Each structure stands twice: as structure tokens, then as C-alpha cells.
Amino acid sequence: MNPDATVVIAGAGQGGFQVAASLREHGHTGPVVLIGDEPGLPYQRPPLSKNFLLHPHTQIELRPRSFYERRRIELRHARVASVDRSTRHVRLTDGQTLAYDHLVLATGARNRTPPIEGIALDGVVQIRTRADAERLRARLSAASCLAIIGAGFIGMEVAAAAAKAGITTTVIEALHRPMARSVSVATSTHIADLHRAQGTTLCLGRTVVRLEGDPTGAVTGVRLHDGSVVPANLVVVGVGVAPAVELASDAGLDVGDGIRVDAHLGTGDPHISAIGDCAEFPNPHTGTRTRLESIQNAVDQARCLAARLTGTPTPYTAVPWFWTEQFSTKLQIAGLEQGHDDSTILGDPATGSFSVLLFKNELLTVVESVNAPADHAAARRVLAADRPLRRAETAVDGFSLVQWARRNQDRTAAAHDAVDVSSR
Template sequence: MTKGIVIIGAGHAGVQAAASLREEGFSGPVTLVGDENELPYHKPPLSKAFLKDAQTKPQVLRAEAFYTGADIGLRFGERVAAIDKAARQLEFEDGGNLGFDRLILATGSRPRLLPLAGADLAGVFSLRTVADARAIRDHAAAAQNVVVLGGGFIGLEIAATLAAGGRKVTVIEAQERLLGRAVAPTISLHVAGRLAATGIRLLMRTTVERLDGENGRVIAVTTSAGEHIPADMVLVGIGAVANTGLAEAAGLTIANGIRVDPQMRTSIPEILAIGDAANYRHWHSGGDVRLESVQNATDQAKLAARTLTGHDEPYTSVPWFWSDIGDMKLQMVGLSTASDRTVLAGEAADNRFSVFHYSGGRLVAIESVNRPADHMLGRKMIAAGFSPTPEQAAGGDLKDLFVRWQQAQMESAACPQS
């Protein structure tokens, strides 16, 4: 390769792809392109620790010396306008271009826009980048009444953080429960109860009519029921949209993201896609998914690097996620979309419990609140294909069961039946 490999997107996926290419022995040119003028940074802390202290700085993914030492070219603060797949080059908004032999799209996702009057008022924010987080932190310093639109992970993390700092916080969620598409009802109810106990007002099954402003700044949120909620700050967390514009314009197959095969190749084999923007057939659930998590971005990046260095392995990582909301560490492993039975282990009253999800008797997911051991063991069990019975899951002591199952599997493999 004379032009080498170019990666569009300098988030978790893009940076890991660049690092993994070098780890896999690729010696050709590697260029990382990002539209922010920042060294790539960890995003999860932006909704939590970063908002608490004006002196907190972003946690960089890799020190600048890493990129120099690994001979990874950096083109930050540049936005790609188009992919010319015939000429194999990128065209930049400033008029420049960059050739490539292979291309990795790690374009991520962006916050879903609020389709309401007043959404463009000052004091209305979404969170995706460190620039967003800085703006939220600066505005929150003088805010008293905060309204969070959306009861998902980002919205609740911010709500808990700002409430802990003394603000009056209201969360408005259109669905009947918080985290409705992410966790079991038991956990939704638990999270709601803990947040309400800290003084956060929760409005479920509630929609918003408009955002009201004065002199160009937001002053209130009016619900569809007519309630007028004072707000000198509004946080919008109503989901994310995959950044597929470049891929779609280049003629790649799009289906709720950039469609990829098990090796992360798009419909144009010379172009791969990874991370938040990639949609693929999941090995465990059998369904098509687009996952927004650091784990997924990192693992897909590692596999993409192996694909581009001559390997042909499918993507079989077990998905896992986490969220810190107030005094609750939520950890999730597996996908619960096909779940037809749940089992509770531990006591919700202790703020330490897990929900085991089953589909036809097979363990497919575990959701934990302050039970990290269940989460870590769950990652191993699901990867290995071990399913404790629902009764065993509820009773605990799964580690010993799993170890004995592993030993039996090893013995069976060593002594195959004739």
C-alpha cells in the first residue's frame, strides 16, 4: 500500500483502530482524521466527573507521544466533505484531499435534534463532545432550574450530577419508564426511586409542547399537558443518530447505520466501518444491531485491524455497557431484546442486585446494580455459552458452577466419544 490506511473519526473506535494496525504489524502509512481540535479523549466522564469541577480536563485516550512514536499521521480540526471511492481519496471541506488504499469509517453518532419551537434558544444543550461538556459546565455554574428531556443514560447521568450540585432538576420522559429500551422494569423502577429520593422530579408519559424563551434565552418548558416548568437550562438527551452521510453519498449500503459483514467490511470491501455508526448481524442474538458503547467501538476496531492485515475472523465479542447514575453503577452484558423471562438475584432494597435475562432457557443478558462480580462473571459465561438455570442464577454461587462446567467441557474435548 502506497497511500496506506486512513481512518475517519478520532473517537474510541478510530484511535483503537490506528493503534491496533501497528500492533498487528502494519507498517504502511496510517492517518487519523478528526473534526475536533483536541487530542482524542474518553467520552464517558463528560456527563459525570467533568461537569463537577471547572478545573477538570479531558482524559486523553493516548498521549501525543504515542501518535508520534507509532508514526500515526494526525489531521485534526478537518472535516471530510466527500469520499471519492473511484479515485480512492477524501475531499475536505477546505478544498484539500487525501488518498487512501483502505479506509475505516469510525464516524460515530450525533445527538438527535429536538424538533420543537425554542430548541435553538441559548441555554439549550446536547452532549456529545468535550466542547459541549464545557458549555454545559459553564452554564450550569449559574443555573438553578434544570430540565432534562429524555430518561436515557446520558440524561440521567447529567441529571444526577447537576442535582448533586444543588440544582433543582426535572426529568421529562415520553415513555412509561426510565431507560425503557435498555433495562428491565425492575431496574427502571429502582433507578427512578433512587433519583426521586435525591429530589429529582420525574415526569413519565409526558411530552413537550415547546421551549419558552425571553431575550433569546430559554426560561421554561411547556409540556403537552400545559404545565409550565421554569428552566434556565435544558439538556436534550433523546437518542443518537448514526453519522452515515459520507457513507451514503459514497454508495455504501445503509440500514440503521453503515451495514458491515462479520469482518467489519462494508458493501465496498476496501472500506470498513466500526463503532457507533456500524450495523451488523449479531452472533449471539441473531438480530441486526447498532451498538453505542466504548466496548463495541474498541473491539470492532481491533477486529478491523486484523481484517486489514490479512485475517478473516468474525466479530464475536460479547457486548457490555455501563453507566454511573448517582450512587448506582449499572453494568449490562449481553442483549436482552429476545428475553422472555427474568430472574432477580440480590436485594433491590440494598441497592445491590442483578437481573438475569433468559430466552428459551438460554442466558442472554445480565443487568446489575452495584454487583460488579455478577457482571464480570456474566461476560465470561455468555462468551463461553454457559447458561445456569434460573434457579441457580437466583441462588447465587455461580462462579463454582461455571468452573465445574468449564472443567467438564475440557474433559469432554480431551476424551471425545468414539
């Protein structure tokens, strides 16, 4: 791509922002247009279900307005309505048409709305945007009993915030433990115990039949499949998201569980790339095509793409990692759970600081660290290394993931030095 080429970025979330910022960091001099359909400046989403709910003055903007002005990043408050690949133009919802040399699709994802009777009742909310979080915060201040449908990361984070605010809270989940799709039994059990200790009721293994309302159309409770009703004058629905792929699909791009891209994040059109929550990419760590919903993935893909567009192409190989904060507990996950057949625990869950190591075919694939940031940092290095950690190596007394990572790094450095000497 020429240094003076026009780059249009559809989506002003963390990934879209990072593409724009990284293009300038890599010396791109041409126009960069960042298009987002929310008012204000691009912001972080993770705090929306945490501190932002309790503290309205929490700063979530990624950068001040002066940042965009100094780096000549044009912010457009609209949405890309359609893409004309033949002429390389996008049409915006405000009626404007923009030409591009390269188009980046960073359209993210949108909340799934389950087909539950009563879902449209007043007092039933979801959280995805800043405006959603502000509405939820206002309703929390007046709520006496809250029901949360879905015990994923978002649901459990909102439950923690509600408990801190002293609101009677019940979390309803169809599976038999919280965050079951994301973490091991040991970590899930620890999180469940943490919430119960703070007064949250967990209705696990229960499905929702319908939402009950009063004659005014306000929600009053959640009826479950066993006939019981969870009283609630506020219901938060958090049952996952779906990738926003309609723009790509309408433009004739290949779409699966996301916009399909190659190892360099390019689509079938050489002038269009896709990153973040909306992109399905070849994952070298699992050997499968993957779509991830995480800040790390969006940011790392954005940096990888910006490097390619400015002349330094490398395949996307970053180790995925995730995190959540609930009460005083920080859970950090390195790697991607694809089904494990063995595990071991470092530390003692009773102390509130431990790590769960998950293995598949004797090889380490995932590390879940609870209030153990050093283990998490080491896990990311271990999973990115050429030499995998085997289950048998962790069976020795006093095994330390941090020390193993350090020794392996030293061995790798020594091997590289030997190669350098032999090649002289």
C-alpha cells in the first residue's frame, strides 16, 4: 500500500482505533478515516460492566480529542451502510460516500437477543455500549431485586457490581456452573463460591421460560422451567454476542462464524481486511479457524494489520488471553480452551491465589490465573515458546511456572547464541 493511500476503518471500537493509531506509528502519511456510529470519542468496553456501573466519572476514552487531531485521524460519526468493491467506495448512513484504497472492517459484534416471551418488557436490558451502561446504572439505583440471565463474563461482572451496590441479585444459567464455556471446573467453582459469599444467588442448570410483567408493562420476575419465579424489577440479559458480518456478506465477502480472513487478516478482496470480534482467522495454536471476542485479540490483530499495510507483513500468531475482575478477584486466562484431558493446580484456591494448568495430549494449552499475575505473565511466554510444556514436567515438587518460563527462555537464548557462533 502506498504511504499516501486512503484507509477507511469501519468500526471505532478498540480494534478500529488501534489500526488508525498504529498506521501513524508505522509512518503512514495518507488519510485515515475512522467511522463509528456512537457519539463521542472511541472508548474501552471492558469497564462498562465493572467500575463504570458504579462510578459514573470513570474515564473510559481511549485518547483525548487532541490525539486524533495531532495524528490527523478523521473521526466520522456514522455507520458504513454498504461497500462498492468495484469502485472502492463506501456509503455511510449519513448519506456521504467515501473512496478508499484499503478498507478495514472492524465492525465488532452485537448482543444476542434470546426468543423469550416478555423480552420487550420495561426493565429488561442488555449491555454493550456506553449508552447501555449508563441506562443500566440509572436503573440499578432504583432496583430492589435484579435477575441476570446468563453467567458468562458479562453476567458475573454485572452481578459483582450489583452486589457491591447492595442489590439483591440472582444469576440464572442453563449450564451447571458459571462461565462454564470459558473456564475449568476449579476456576468456575472458585468464582461461584466468591459470589455466594457476597450474597448472590446462583440458579444453575435452570432455563428461562418467560419474563413476567405487570399491567403497566414493567418486568416483575423470571419464570423458570421448573415453574418457580425469580422476583425482579430489573433483568439484565447476557447470553453472548453474534459477529456483525452483514456489511461483509452484502459486499460478497466470504463469511462463516465471522468474516473469513487469512493469516495476514486479509479477505478475498486484496483491498479489504477484517479484524477483531467480527473476524474468523486461522489460529496456529489450535489448528482451527477461530473467532475471538477479546480486547487483546482486537488490539494485536490491529497492530499486525497496520504493520502489513505499511510494508512489514507477518502472520497473526499472538497467544490469546482474557481477563475479568469480580470483587477483589482478577482472573487472567492465557491460551484458548479447546477441550482438555488433564489439569493441575498451582497454589491453593483457599488462599484466593492460584493457577489452573490445562493440558491436552500431555501438552499445556491454557493457564487460568486467579490473583496470580506472575503466573499469567509466565504462561503467555510459555505458550508462545517453541518448546511446549509437558504435563510430566509439572509433576515435580515445588514446580513453578515462572521459573520454568525463565529457564526455557535461557535455554532458547543459549541455543540461538550457539547457532550464531556456528554460522560465523
